Amino acid sequence: MTDTPQLKLFNSLTRQLETFEPIHDGEARVYTCGPTVYNYPHIGNMRAYVFADVLGRTLRFRGYDLTHIINITDVGHLTDDADAGEDKLEKMAAQQKQSIWDIAAHYTEAFKADVKALNIREPAQWSVATDYIEEMIDFAKAIEGKHCYQLESGLYFDVSTVEDYGRLARAQTEEGESRIGDVEGKRNAADFAIWRTTPEGETRQMEWESPWGRGAPGWHLECSVMGGKLLGFPFDIHTGGIDHREIHHPNEIAQNQAFCGCGGLDEATHSGARIWMHNNFLVERSGKMSKSSGEFLRLQLLIDKGYHPLAYRMMCLQAHYRSELEFSWEGLGAALTRLKRMVMSVQPLRDLAEEGIAASTGPKVEPLLLRFIEAISDDLNTPVALTALEDILALKKVDSGEKLAAVAGLDGVLGLDLLELSREDLRIRPKDAQITEAEIEDALARRKAARADRDFATSDVIRDELTAKGVEVMDGDPLGWEWKL
Ligand code: AMP
Numbered sequence: 112m113t114d115t116p117q118l119k120l121f122n123s124l125t126r127q128l129e130t131f132e133p134i135h136d137g138e139a140r141v142y143t144c145g146p147t148v149y150n151y152p153h154i155g156n157m158r159a160y161v162f163a164d165v166l167g168r169t170l171r172f173r174g175y176d177l178t179h180i181i182n183i184t185d186v187g188h189l190t191d192d193a194d195a196g197e198d199k200l201e202k203m204a205a206q207q208k209q210s211i212w213d214i215a216a217h218y219t220e221a222f223k224a225d226v227k228a229l230n231i232r233e234p235a236q237w238s239v240a241t242d243y244i245e246e247m248i249d250f251a252k253a254i255e256g257k258h259c260y261q262l263e264s265g266l267y268f269d270v271s272t273v274e275d276y277g278r279l280a281r282a283q284t285e286e287g288e289s290r291i292g293d294v295e296g297k298r299n300a301a302d303f304a305i306w307r308t309t310p311e312g313e314t315r316q317m318e319w320e321s322p323w324g325r326g327a328p329g330w331h332l333e334c335s336v337m338g339g340k341l342l343g344f345p346f347d348i349h350t351g352g353i354d355h356r357e358i359h360h361p362n363e364i365a366q367n368q369a370f371c372g373c374g375g376l377d378e379a380t381h382s383g384a385r386i387w388m389h390n391n392f393l394v395e396r397s398g399k400m401s402k403s404s405g406e407f408l409r410l411q412l413l414i415d416k417g418y419h420p421l422a423y424r425m426m427c428l429q430a431h432y433r434s435e436l437e438f439s440w441e442g443l444g445a446a447l448t449r450l451k452r453m454v455m456s457v458q459p460l461r462d463l464a465e466e467g468i469a470a471s472t473g474p475k476v477e478p479l480l481l482r483f484i485e486a487i488s489d490d491l492n493t494p495v496a497l498t499a500l501e502d503i504l505a506l507k508k509v510d511s512g513e514k515l516a517a518v519a520g521l522d523g524v525l526g527l528d529l530l531e532l533s534r535e536d537l538r539i540r541p542k543d544a545q546i547t548e549a550e551i552e553d554a555l556a557r558r559k560a561a562r563a564d565r566d567f568a569t570s571d572v573i574r575d576e577l578t579a580k581g582v583e584v585m586d587g588d589p590l591g592w593e594w595k596l
């Protein structure tokens with residue numbers, strides 16, 4: 112393709128759009144902060160991984176050899192992102208009277224199931240924090256002399272020892288902080304534990320010997336260590352949700368600067384990565400999404416209510432990743448309908464394209480392909496990219512094989528599974544339905560026969576019976592759905 116636009120990404124560190132230039136020729140190395148596996152992820156958490164997935168797919172589409180790491184945080188994340196509170200996993204294990212390892216295993220599997228359902232590619236590696244304890248201790252030993260001090264409760268990082276601390280958050284280290292009160296003896300409000308020593312007389316289910324006593328690593332240390340170890344400092348892109356921009360990532364950056372012996376952050380790579388990217392939140396009308404209040408919006412809840420999980424992926428793609436997105440069931444329904452319309456345009460192409468996917472692109476498709484590439488290269492503008500794909504599907508008098516080739520290529524970026532999904536997959540199927548699909552089809556066939564015989568009384572009875580079981584008969588529906596549960 113001529114004049115392929117440059118790939119521009121928004122760097123939270125510089126608050127600017129920047130052209131992606133790989134650190135290693137032809138490669139893209141990406142680290143995504145993974146879930147803390149103390150509970151099921153909510154769909155807001157999954158937005159962060161849909162975003163990271165679109166980023167990874169875009170990098171591959173743009174020809175880079177991608178190495179993508181997502182970690183699993185199974186230790187060290189406190190109930191408060193700074194140093195207050197308890198370890199989230201220890202707390203859940205105590206509440207449920209279960210082994211912490213079982214808790215971690217269970218919720219890791221649940222997370223991976225959501226990843227699969229949302230068509231998020233598996234990363235090159237799931238790195239599990241507790242597999243890297245030795246490396247974390249080595250990292251801490253390497254920086255402690257110049258950058259850390261020990262208190263009874265653990266080893267602390269002194270943020271005044273690195274240049275430009277908090278630039279990512281645009282935070283003033285000493286002002287407006289409520290963090291100083293949390294641990295006695297801290298030198299600066301923003302100092303944080305990189306190793307938390309188990310208090311005398313207590314035991315934790317997860318703890319290890321270290322030069323600073325028996326204890327557990329801090330959450331920020333984990334990501335610095337796994338990112339550096341698996342991708343090498345500096346790597347290309349680090350991602351996470353926008354909350355990580357305030358505490359977790361500034362602390363990772365400070366540790367990385369310390370470890371690499373780097374100076375200030377005017378040189379972005381001193382942070383350990385060249386580009387830091389953050390997705391905005393999925394919110395509920397009532398405010399922040401939470402696992403404890405109101406209806407716990409897990410992907411499984413959406414599935415139980417009958418929605419195909421990719422309708423949620425579509426909902427995410429309809430918004431730019433840096434915009435807040437409000438969840439509503441109406442919005443999810445609209446996303447499902449949009450996905451259905453696309454699938455209904457693609458399905459006949461699959462049957463019609465006798466020669467299969469075409470090798471070349473003609474003059475009608477070409478400009479729309481370019482529009483798609485421009486959109487996705489403009490800081491992953493998926494809302495515009497979606498419309499370009501829809502415009503391709505709506506083209507008249509274009510060979511099916513050619514359209515199919517375009518869909519295959521572009522869906523490689525969007526991940527909506529357009530070549531596999533069928534209309535039937537997208538029917539709303541609530542888990543608690545009182546009637547099976549075969550029974551519905553059977554009733555509708557009887558109704559059709561009755562109407563053909565002009566027996567409208569029987570036809571009405573059948574319709575009423577279906578209504579009583581929650582089935583709406585949709586005569587003349589423009590999308591061709593004959594019924595809805
Ligand atoms: P956690 O398991 O709490 O560490 O969060 C996993 C990921 O989800 C992190 O990247 C968070 O920043 C992100 N996240 C948390 N809440 C939301 C939300 N409501 N919308 C989008 N991303 C979120």
Ligand code: ZN
Nearest residue numbers: 144145334359
């Ligand atoms: Zn992290």
